[in-house]
Amino acid sequence: MPEQCDPPLSTAGGTPGPYDALLLLSFGGPEGPDDVVPFLENVTRGRGIPRERLKEVGQHYFLFGGVSPINAQNRELLDALRKDFAENGLDLPVYWGNRNWAPYLVDTLREMVRDGRRRIAVLATSAYASYSGCRQYRENLADALATLQADGLPVPQVDKLRHYFNHPGFVRPMVDGVLASLAELPTDVRDRAHIAFTTHSIPTAAADTSGTPADHTEDGEGGAYVAQHLDVARVIADAVREETGVDHPWRLVYQSRSGAPHIPWLEPDICDHLEEVHRAGVPAVVMAPIGFVSDHMEVKYDLDTEATAKAAELGLPVARSATVGADPRFAAAVRDLVLERAAAEQGGAPARCALGALGPSHDLCPIGCCPARMPRPAAAGADWTGPVTEAQG
Ligand SMILES: CC1=C(CCC(=O)O)c2cc3nc(cc4[nH]c(cc5[nH]c(cc1n2)c(C)c5CCC(=O)O)c(CCC(=O)O)c4C)C(CCC(=O)O)=C3C
């Protein structure tokens, strides 16, 4: 693999610099049947998602006892981070807060400031640029900070760590996952298997405006969101070829589309793609969900249930590769990102690990990065000037 950073952890042995805590910021998910509807209400508040889609998504959760796997996975990741930090002498407490379910972000931030934390590094469980995957997290941070301010609590500085889609600690576990999935396929079709890299579909308009203004596209080409996924897919496919000596054709495809049918979203959908490659005579497919940090509901339902059923119906052997989850290499990557940012905040020029052609992403989202359709305050970017409460504003 072409590398900007080998061995992967250039900053091992550094200090957390200005940071007094790390916040793991995630999506959140229901933990039982009674949570499902209120969770979906939290997620979709003001977003105009059709009722039919919500009922359908509710069913996906009920099929799994109303429990999303995401919270358990975040607890595992927390353990992995704490273990990695302790083993490597990084003295930095790790907290966890979610955008859409308990423990809620605002409650965690309250706890953090009560514990005296004032300068917080934030790791979002979303690796790529996009409104949904980046700015929305920043907007929720802004809302939570405004609540703290309104409550008369100190307002900490929050710094969102850069996108890690191309960090070796994120990419390498996915390479291993694809290799393991290839090994699961029947030997007679294995070498002719295609790889379908999957990610969350988003509206093409959101894709085209993803990333910095320089990354934006105007023609449905998908902006930074698509470019970043393609770059990671290429790195993984190249690494798999190096390892196996076989060139597996691949394509970036999408899953979990929602929204109104007349609004264009990124395509093709994984299920349509499986049909298409099957028709073309492809004998097996590895589905590699590179767009997701862990095996949450989109992976468990849309891939492991729906797409896997579609493949069975077609008689097409498929294997779904592992997400990164709590892989110790990912925990080490998070440590690297904290130390890298700490060094940068202290005026240094740290090495920045990144695979692929795009290079390391920015620390601070510039103005116009992944814009919202309705502009709202977003923390941890160049357009953030601090919380404004009702009373002041
Ligand atoms: C890019 C992206 C990621 C990856 C980045 C990241 O991880 O953040 C992601 C993650 C997730 N999305 C999740 C759940 C949902 N997303 C929804 C709706 C939407 N997601 C969108 C995009 C993304 N979503 C979009 C453009 C919508 C349409 C409405 C809107 O513009 O907001 C809806 C509403 C119903 C529906 O429309 O499907 C639900 C329930 C869960 C939790 C899963 C679990 O419980 O295990 C996770 C991790």
Ligand SMILES: [Fe+2]
């Ligand atoms: Fe989503």
